[in-house]
Amino acid sequence: TQLLEQSPQFLSIQEGENLTVYCNSSSVFSSLQWYRQEPGEGPVLLVTVVTGGEVKKLKRLTFQFGDARKDSSLHITAAQTGDTGLYLCAADNQGGKLIFGQGTELSVKP
Amino acid sequence: GAVVSQHPSRVICKSGTSVKIECRSLDFQATTMFWYRQFPKQSLMLMATSNEGSKATYEQGVEKDKFLINHASLTLSTLTVTSAHPEDSSFYICSATIPPEETQYFGPGTRLLVL
Numbered sequence: 001t002q003l004l005e006q007s008p009q010f011l012s013i014q015e016g017e018n019l020t021v022y023c024n025s026s027s028v029f030s031s032l033q034w035y036r037q038e039p040g041e042g043p044v045l046l047v048t049v050v051t052g053g054e055v056k057k058l059k060r061l062t063f064q065f066g067d068a069r070k071d072s073s074l075h076i077t078a079a080q081t082g083d084t085g086l087y088l089c090a091a092d093n094q095g096g097k098l099i100f101g102q103g104t105e106l107s108v109k110p
Numbered sequence: 111g112a113v114v115s116q117h118p119s120r121v122i123c124k125s126g127t128s129v130k131i132e133c134r135s136l137d138f139q140a141t142t143m144f145w146y147r148q149f150p151k152q153s154l155m156l157m158a159t160s161n162e163g164s165k166a167t168y169e170q171g172v173e174k175d176k177f178l179i180n181h182a183s184l185t186l187s188t189l190t191v192t193s194a195h196p197e198d199s200s201f202y203i204c205s206a207t208i209p210p211e212e213t214q215y216f217g218p219g220t221r222l223l224v225l
Contacts, residue, residue, distance in 0.1 A: 042216035103153045
């Protein structure tokens with residue numbers, strides 16, 4: 001069974017701080033996605049990384065796919081209260097199915 | 111971007127009743143839709159894969175007779191929770207893919223509370 005281990009599960013920081021969320025697996029994936037989910041809503045796709053070693057930036061968010069395509073990280077610079085939410089990594093399991101990491105609950109306090 | 115809707119957004123029902131949740135792709139045709147369940151403070155767990163015109167494929171541990179899935183058209187899949195019990199209370203989310211890409215577009219979710 002392919003698993004995605006996400007860490008940390010909970011993160012509470014002050015506005016302006018930096019943070020990194022990790023998504024690790026022993027399996028190799030063809031692609032990996034990062035989602036953000038707010039309470040009572042569905043996940044919203046932030047980015048898809050495909051190539052080993054790939055780095056993608058989305059404003060203050062930097063996503064990296066490991067060289068071996070087994071792990072990924074999400075780094076947020078100068079966090080804002082609006083970044084608060086549940087961050088999920090996901091990867092294609094088989095037949096288009098997604099497996100999700102456990103999620104990281106981020107709380108950014110003013 | 112692709113838009114997926116769900117109806118209702120919230121539903122409260124009595125134990126023993128059945129509840130139907132709709133998932134629609136608004137601006138595209140989706141041959142495949144997925145149904146997930148999410149408990150509070152937890153991640154999404156895939157329940158089943160819904161294919162238009164054929165039977166759904168259920169994940170291990172998901173009772174197909176309890177969670178009836180019908181993918182009647184290329185824009186609509188329904189999930190019916192039969193004889194709901196309090197332990198079925200959860201957040202149910204659907205997603206749809208646009209062939210040939212594999213990106214899943216998620217609906218806004220349906221909050222089910224069984225009393």
